[in-house]
Amino acid sequence: MLHAIRPKRNIIILYLLIPTALFLFTVFVPLVTALGYSVFEWKGGPVKTFTGLTNYVTLLHDETFWLAFQHNIYLVVACIIGQIGIAFILVMMVGSKFVRLKGIHRTFGFFPSTISAVCIGLIWSIIYHNQYGIINWFFKAIGKPELCRVWLNETDLVMLLVSIPLIWQYIGYYMVIILSAISSINEELYESAEIDGASGVQKACYITLPLIKNIIMVCITLCIAGNMKAFDSIFVMTKGGPGKASMVMAMYGYQISLNQNNMGYGSCISVGIFVLSLLVIAGSQAFIKFLTHEKEI
Amino acid sequence: MKRNKTMHSLGRGLLSFFMNAALILFSLTCIFPIIWMGYSSLKEKRAFNADIIGLPKKPSLVNYSRILSNPDYHLSESMLNSVRTTALSIVFIIVFSFVVGYILARVSFRLNRVLYAMFLLGMLIPVHSLLVPIYVVFRNCGISNQWFTLIFPYVSFGLPMGIFLMEGYVKGIPVSLEEAAAIDGSSFSYTMWYIIMPICKPILVTIGIIQVFACWNEFSFALVLIKDVTLQTVPLALTQFRGQFASDYPKQMAAMLITMSPIVILYFAFSKQIIKGMITGAVKE
Amino acid sequence: MKKKVFGGLLLAAVLLAGCGGKDTGSTYQESDFSASSEGSIVYMGELEIMHYSTSEESEGNGGSDGFRTVLAQWAEAHPDITLTQNILANAEYKTQIATLAAADDLPDVFFLQGMNTIDWAKQGLIYDLTEDIKSSPYAQDYNEAYFNPFMVGDKIYGYPALTGGTCTVVIYDKAMWKEAGYDRFPSTWEEVEKAAEYFQAQGVIPVAFGNGGKWQANSCFLSTLANRYTGPDWFLSLVAKDGAAFTDPEFVSALTEMQRLFHQTDIFNVDFNAVTNEDAREYYISGDAAAFIGGNWDESYIWAMLKDSDPEKFDHMGFAVLPQPADAKMAPNSQNIGLGYAVAINAKLADDPAKLEAAIDLAEYVTGPAFANYVTANYALGGLTKAAQVDLSAFDQITQDFYNWSYVDTEECEIYDSYITNAVWDVLNTDLQTMLNGDISPEEVAANAQAAYEANYSKE
Numbered sequence A: 001m002l003h004a005i006r007p008k009r010n011i012i013i014l015y016l017l018i019p020t021a022l023f024l025f026t027v028f029v030p031l032v033t034a035l036g037y038s039v040f041e042w043k044g045g046p047v048k049t050f051t052g053l054t055n056y057v058t059l060l061h062d063e064t065f066w067l068a069f070q071h072n073i074y075l076v077v078a079c080i081i082g083q084i085g086i087a088f089i090l091v092m093m094v095g096s097k098f099v100r101l102k103g104i105h106r107t108f109g110f111f112p113s114t115i116s117a118v119c120i121g122l123i124w125s126i127i128y129h130n131q132y133g134i135i136n137w138f139f140k141a142i143g144k145p146e147l148c149r150v151w152l153n154e155t156d157l158v159m160l161l162v163s164i165p166l167i168w169q170y171i172g173y174y175m176v177i178i179l180s181a182i183s184s185i186n187e188e189l190y191e192s193a194e195i196d197g198a199s200g201v202q203k204a205c206y207i208t209l210p211l212i213k214n215i216i217m218v219c220i221t222l223c224i225a226g227n228m229k230a231f232d233s234i235f236v237m238t239k240g241g242p243g244k245a246s247m248v249m250a251m252y253g254y255q256i257s258l259n260q261n262n263m264g265y266g267s268c269i270s271v272g273i274f275v276l277s278l279l280v281i282a283g284s285q286a287f288i289k290f291l292t293h294e295k296e297i
Numbered sequence B: 001m002k003r004n005k006t007m008h009s010l011g012r013g014l015l016s017f018f019m020n021a022a023l024i025l026f027s028l029t030c031i032f033p034i035i036w037m038g039y040s041s042l043k044e045k046r047a048f049n050a051d052i053i054g055l056p057k058k059p060s061l062v063n064y065s066r067i068l069s070n071p072d073y074h075l076s077e078s079m080l081n082s083v084r085t086t087a088l089s090i091v092f093i094i095v096f097s098f099v100v101g102y103i104l105a106r107v108s109f110r111l112n113r114v115l116y117a118m119f120l121l122g123m124l125i126p127v128h129s130l131l132v133p134i135y136v137v138f139r140n141c142g143i144s145n146q147w148f149t150l151i152f153p154y155v156s157f158g159l160p161m162g163i164f165l166m167e168g169y170v171k172g173i174p175v176s177l178e179e180a181a182a183i184d185g186s187s188f189s190y191t192m193w194y195i196i197m198p199i200c201k202p203i204l205v206t207i208g209i210i211q212v213f214a215c216w217n218e219f220s221f222a223l224v225l226i227k228d229v230t231l232q233t234v235p236l237a238l239t240q241f242r243g244q245f246a247s248d249y250p251k252q253m254a255a256m257l258i259t260m261s262p263i264v265i266l267y268f269a270f271s272k273q274i275i276k277g278m279i280t281g282a283v284k285e
Numbered sequence C: 001m002k003k004k005v006f007g008g009l010l011l012a013a014v015l016l017a018g019c020g021g022k023d024t025g026s027t028y029q030e031s032d033f034s035a036s037s038e039g040s041i042v043y044m045g046e047l048e049i050m051h052y053s054t055s056e057e058s059e060g061n062g063g064s065d066g067f068r069t070v071l072a073q074w075a076e077a078h079p080d081i082t083l084t085q086n087i088l089a090n091a092e093y094k095t096q097i098a099t100l101a102a103a104d105d106l107p108d109v110f111f112l113q114g115m116n117t118i119d120w121a122k123q124g125l126i127y128d129l130t131e132d133i134k135s136s137p138y139a140q141d142y143n144e145a146y147f148n149p150f151m152v153g154d155k156i157y158g159y160p161a162l163t164g165g166t167c168t169v170v171i172y173d174k175a176m177w178k179e180a181g182y183d184r185f186p187s188t189w190e191e192v193e194k195a196a197e198y199f200q201a202q203g204v205i206p207v208a209f210g211n212g213g214k215w216q217a218n219s220c221f222l223s224t225l226a227n228r229y230t231g232p233d234w235f236l237s238l239v240a241k242d243g244a245a246f247t248d249p250e251f252v253s254a255l256t257e258m259q260r261l262f263h264q265t266d267i268f269n270v271d272f273n274a275v276t277n278e279d280a281r282e283y284y285i286s287g288d289a290a291a292f293i294g295g296n297w298d299e300s301y302i303w304a305m306l307k308d309s310d311p312e313k314f315d316h317m318g319f320a321v322l323p324q325p326a327d328a329k330m331a332p333n334s335q336n337i338g339l340g341y342a343v344a345i346n347a348k349l350a351d352d353p354a355k356l357e358a359a360i361d362l363a364e365y366v367t368g369p370a371f372a373n374y375v376t377a378n379y380a381l382g383g384l385t386k387a388a389q390v391d392l393s394a395f396d397q398i399t400q401d402f403y404n405w406s407y408v409d410t411e412e413c414e415i416y417d418s419y420i421t422n423a424v425w426d427v428l429n430t431d432l433q434t435m436l437n438g439d440i441s442p443e444e445v446a447a448n449a450q451a452a453y454e455a456n457y458s459k460e
Helices: A009-037 A054-060 A063-095 A102-114 A117-127 A134-141 A158-182 A187-195 A200-211 A213-228 A232-238 A249-259 A263-296 B002-040 B045-050 B062-068 B075-106 B112-124 B127-140 B151-171 B176-183 B188-199 B201-217 B220-225 B234-241 B249-269 B271-279 C002-017 C062-077 C090-102 C114-122 C130-134 C144-150 C174-179 C189-202 C216-230 C232-239 C249-264 C277-285 C296-309 C311-315 C347-351 C353-367 C369-379 C397-408 C422-436 C442-456
Strands: A040-042 A048-050 C045-051 C081-087 C109-113 C169-173 C291-294 C317-320 C334-338 C341-345 C411-413
Touching (some): A009 A040, A009 B075, A009 B127, A009 B151, A040 A263, A063 A158, A063 A213, A063 A249, A063 B002, A102 B249, A117 A158, A117 B201, A117 B249, A158 B002, A158 B151, A158 B201, A213 B112, A213 B151, A249 B127, A249 C090, A263 B127, B002 B249, B045 B249, B075 B112, B075 B151, B075 B188, B075 B201, B075 B234, B075 B249, B112 B151, B127 B220, B127 C090, B151 B220, B176 B188, B201 B234, B201 B249, B220 B234, B220 C090, B234 B249, B234 C090, B249 B271, C062 C081, C090 C109, C109 C114, C109 C353, C114 C144, C144 C341, C169 C174, C169 C296, C169 C397, C216 C232, C216 C291, C216 C334, C216 C411, C216 C422, C249 C422, C249 C442, C277 C291, C296 C311, C296 C317, C341 C353, C353 C369
Parallel strands (some): C045 C081, C045 C109
Antiparallel strands (some): A040 A048, C109 C341, C169 C291
C-alpha cells in the first residue's frame, strides 16, 4: 500500500464512482433480480407464485445439475493444467535464446483467442466429424480405420473432447498475460543467475515462477471463473449431448430458463452457479495458500 | 574435457531443435484453422464435402458475393455498429480498469477489499442463464435497444478481468517510484496518469486486445438486448446463415471470415506494435 | 413419353417464370383478397412484427417465400402503417421470443409455437382470437384441424401460419433400392433390416438420420412411430390430461422398438446422434446414403439441391411413410403433419382497438388465401386455408409425388411437440438421445417424461 502520498478522499471517490456505479447496475442488479425470481414459481410473463425455498430444495436434489457441476469441475482441472500449464511452458520456451521466430510465435499463439466461440465450435465439430472429420481422415490415411469413432457421440470421451478446443483456444490468452507479467521482471536477475550457471528450467522455476506468482494466481482464478460458466463452444458442438454427457451448469440454466420457460427455477440455477463458483475459487485460494505455505517451511 | 564440451553443445543443439520444432508446430495449429477456412470458403459445398482438406480445384468467390450482395444482412450498418460499440467499450474498459485497479492496489481505505471482491465476483456471473433478468432490468430502465445499449454490459463484464490483471500488475511495481514522485511534489493524479500509466502499458495493451475480441465476438447480449435490425452487431446479423443452410460449411466459413476480418486484419497489421507494447515498459528498479 | 412431355413443359415453365422457388409458369397474380379488408382500417402508425422467415430461409422454401411475399403485399397495401419487421433465424428467434415473453414485452404480432400456447395463454400474454377467427372473411376456408395446437379449451390463440407439411417422410433413391431388390421402400422394418445388410456390404448408409439437435428423434421419428403403437386417441388423451400416460405399455413398446432400430441394427448412419438433419441429408444428396428421414423442410432442400446438380438422382426421388414395426397394430400409413407456428397477437393490443384491428387484418391476410394460393401455385404446398384447385400438371413429377404423398395418399397424425409444453419435450428429447445410444432403458425414459409431464403440464 502507498503511504508516501495520501490522496484526498474525495478524489478517490470521484475516480471510483462511475465504474462502480456502472458495474453495480449492469452486473449486480440483474443478479439480485435473479435472486428475487428464484423464490418464485415463474413460467415467464406477469404471473408469479411465491414458493419460498422450494426451488433451492429441488436444486439440491437435481441430479442433472450436480452432474453438470462435475463436468464444470472437470473442465476447470483440465484447463488449469492445459491452458495455464502449457501457456507457461510455451512462454518460457519463446523466451529462450535458442528459439527463433519469437514474434511469429507470439502473434500466432494468441490467434485462436480472437476467434468467436461459435466459430471455434464449428471448426472443431468439423474436426471431430465422423464422415468429413480430420481425425478420422487421419486414421484412415495411416491405415488404421478401426480407430475411427463418432467422436462427439462417445459418452466417456466427450468431456475430454470438448475441453480440447477450450484449452487450445485460451492458451494464447494466458500466454499474453504471463508474457506481460514476465516483462516486468528485471533482466539483471537472469543475467546474474546465468553467471551462476543456472539452466533454463532452473531459471523458470526459481526466478520467474516466484516472481510472477501473483499473476499465476490471477490466471488460475480467471480460469476457474471462465470454466464454471463455460457455454458457447460446447453448445455449438454437442448441445450438452449425447444426452447429458457434456452438460455444463450454464447450459442447464439456459435450457431450463429459455427452452423450458421455467424462469423461476432457471434463476435459482444461476444463483447456484454463482455460489458454487465462489466456493470453488475460495477453496482453490485456500489450497494454494496451504501449498505455498508448506513449501516455505 | 573437450569431449564433454561437444556433448554439451550437441545436447544444446538437440534442445534447440526440439524447442523450435515444438513451437513451430504449436504456431501452425493456431493459424491453420483460418487458412483452412480461407481456402475452404472458396469451394462449393459439394467439393468441400467430398474432400474437406484439399485445396479448391475451382476457387470461386460465389459464397462471398452472395453474402455481400444480400441486403438483408445490412453488413455495412452492422459493421459500423460493431466498430462503434467495440471502440467505445475498449476505451472505457482500459480507463476504468486502470484507475480502479491502481487505486485498489495502492490506496488503503476501508472498503478497499470489499470493492475488490465485488469486482472479482463479476467474473463469476453466468451470463447465459441470466439473460432474462438482464433484459428485464435494461428494459425497465429504458436503455434496451439503443445504439449505446451494448456498451453497458461490455464494459461492465470486461472490467473484472481488467481490474484483476491491473491490480496484480501494479502490485509488482515497486512503491519507491511513487514515493520518489511524491517527494518531488507530484500530486496523486499526476503520478497515476503520467508516471504509473506508462509503466502499465504492457498490461493495458494486454487487457485491450483480450477485450477487443471479446466485444467484437459477443453474441448473447446482442441477441437479447437489441431488437432493432439496424442496431444489430455483425455476429448477430450473420446468424441468418444457420437454419436452412446450416450444412453449407463453406458458406458459413465465408460468413465467419467476413465477421472476423476487420479485427483480424487489425491484429495482424499491428501485431508488432501490440507485442512490443506487451513486453516493453518493464520496470527498472 | 410422359416424362418427355413433362420435360418440355418444365422448360417452358422455367423460361416463363424466371424467378426462384418451385416455379411452374403459373405466374402469381396480385390477390383479390386484400381488397376485402382495405379501407376499413383506421389505424395509422407503427406495427411491429417478429418472424423467422429470413431471406436465406426463403430460398427454395415455399412457406418462407410465401410469407415474405404476402407480408410485403400487406405492407404495400397499407401505406399509413409503418410495419417494423424484426427477422431472426429460427434458433435465435426462439431465444429472443422466450426472453421477450418472460419479460412481458412481446412484439405486436409474432410467431407462436404450438407448445408455448398453454403457458403463454395462462400468463395472459397472447390475445384470445376465438371470435375474430370465427368472423374472419376466410372462416369457411379454414382447415379446422390446424388450429388444434393453438387452442386452450375452446379458445384459439393464433392463425396457423406457413405451410402445412409433414415432419416425418422417408425420402429414398428409387434406383438404389431397386438394385437392392425393392421396387419401393419397404413397408416393414424387417425388410429394411434385410436391405440394410445389402447396403452395408456396398459401403452405403441404408438410411440417414440426424439427431444432433436432440429434437429430431422426437419430431421426425417417435411422433409417427409411437402413433403406430398407441393410435391417435392416446395422444389426444395425453393432451387433454384424460388419463393417458407416457408410461403406458404401448408408448414404452414404441420406445423399445426405436431403441432397437437405432442401437441394435445397422439401418442408420453411425453418427446419427452427432450430426444434425442438415448434415444427414447431405449424405443422401451425395449418394452416401440410400434414404433419409426428415421433415418437409428437408424435402424442399433436397429437391432444390438435386434439381440443379444431379437431375438423374432428382428423378429417382421417392417418398414413403415410416415402415411398420412388427409388433405395432395401428395406422400403418400414418405420418405426422401440421402447422407448427401460428401468427399470434400481443394481449396488450386490446387497449388500442384500432391497432388491434390492423394486427388482426395483418394476421388474417398473411395466413389467408393470398398465402395459400401463392404456395399452391408456386410450390404445390398447402396452407391454413383450403386451396382452391391445385393444378398439379404444371409441376415436375417429384413435386406432384410429394403433394400426393403429403395430402392425398397418407393418413395424418399429430406432431407431438406442437402440443403440451417444452418442459416435457426437452426432458424427453435429452433422454431419447441417451436411449438411442443404449445408455438408458425405455422404461426409464418413459418414467422421466411422465414425471416432467405431471410437474409441468396442467390445462388450467
